[in-house]
Amino acid sequence: MEIVSDIWVNWFEGEENSYNVCEFFEWRKHDFIELLDQIPLIKVEKPLLEYIENDLQDLPQELLKDVRNRSVICKNNQREIIEYCFIATDGERCIVADTLGYAIPVRKSRLIPRQESLILQKAEKMLVKTYPFPSAGLRKKEYHLLSLRPEWMIGLTRKERQLKQLLFMALDQLHSSGNVEEMRYWYTEWFPTKYTESRNMSFNDAWQGLISGMRQGWSEKHNDICERMIRGQSYFEKLWELEHGTKVQ
Numbered sequence: 652m653e654i655v656s657d658i659w660v661n662w663f664e665g666e667e668n669s670y671n672v673c674e675f676f677e678w679r680k681h682d683f684i685e686l687l688d689q690i691p692l693i694k695v696e697k698p699l700l701e702y703i704e705n706d707l708q709d710l711p712q713e714l715l716k717d718v719r720n721r722s723v724i725c726k727n728n729q730r731e732i733i734e735y736c737f738i739a740t741d742g743e744r745c746i747v748a749d750t751l752g753y754a755i756p757v758r759k760s761r762l763i764p765r766q767e768s769l770i771l772q773k774a775e776k777m778l779v780k781t782y783p784f785p786s787a788g789l790r791k792k793e794y795h796l797l798s799l800r801p802e803w804m805i806g807l808t809r810k811e812r813q814l815k816q817l818l819f820m821a822l823d824q825l826h827s828s829g830n831v832e833e834m835r836y837w838y839t840e841w842f843p844t845k846y847t848e849s850r851n852m853s854f855n856d857a858w859q860g861l862i863s864g865m866r867q868g869w870s871e872k873h874n875d876i877c878e879r880m881i882r883g884q885s886y887f888e889k890l891w892e893l894e895h896g897t898k899v900q
Contacts, residue, residue: 711782
């Protein structure tokens with residue numbers, strides 16, 4: 652383990668998928684960006700790095716013990732200790748994590764390119780520290796409509812990823828309604844040439860067809876359907892406005 656200084660972080664809180672911990676080129680002015688005066692750097696095995704990146708489960712107790720109270724941030728000209736905060740690397744990529752005093756990586760950040768390059772150079776001379784893997788890390792990660800598969804996000808911008816998650820939140824709500832006529836309606840909105848076929852579709856068949864049709868990529872068609880599906884739902888409309896900068900029409 653080493654202690655490194657003056658590290659810029661952009662915290663993404665409560666993210667269990669690495670695609671939502673944005674790289675530097677996707678950072679925005681209103682993001683939660685901080686400068687850490689010092690922070691420990693640990694080199695770990697690849698499975699543990701992936702576990703930190705892609706889950707919100709307990710970290711190894713030995714890791715928490717190693718990094719405890721070793722991070723410092725200066726606020727209002729006063730140095731504050733951060734209980735469990737660290738940079739983890741496998742020698743190929745990096746992730747910054749802060750547990751906010753818990754045992755799980757509540758906040759995560761990428762590094763700016765210059766600092767990431769320096770960290771990876773340091774990692775070349777460091778030994779890998781092996782930590783007993785939490786039992787939760789042995790299970791296969793499950794994805795669902797509120798935690799989309801990484802392959803469904805490939806090639807999308809930050810804005811597109813956020814809107815796609817919003818669309819699938821709306822789809823999840825649609826599924827919860829159990830309304831077969833509403834499901835058939837949205838199916839034909841996505842597949843307008845299949846109106847006649849949709850009239851005899853079961854709730855589940857229409858649902859599966861919608862998911863299959865919408866899961867790849869992002870397009871104007873996705874955008875249009877999303878805007879229409881969330882209309883009148885204040886929470887969803889607020890999320891839309893945050894990404895588009897305009898209200899739902």
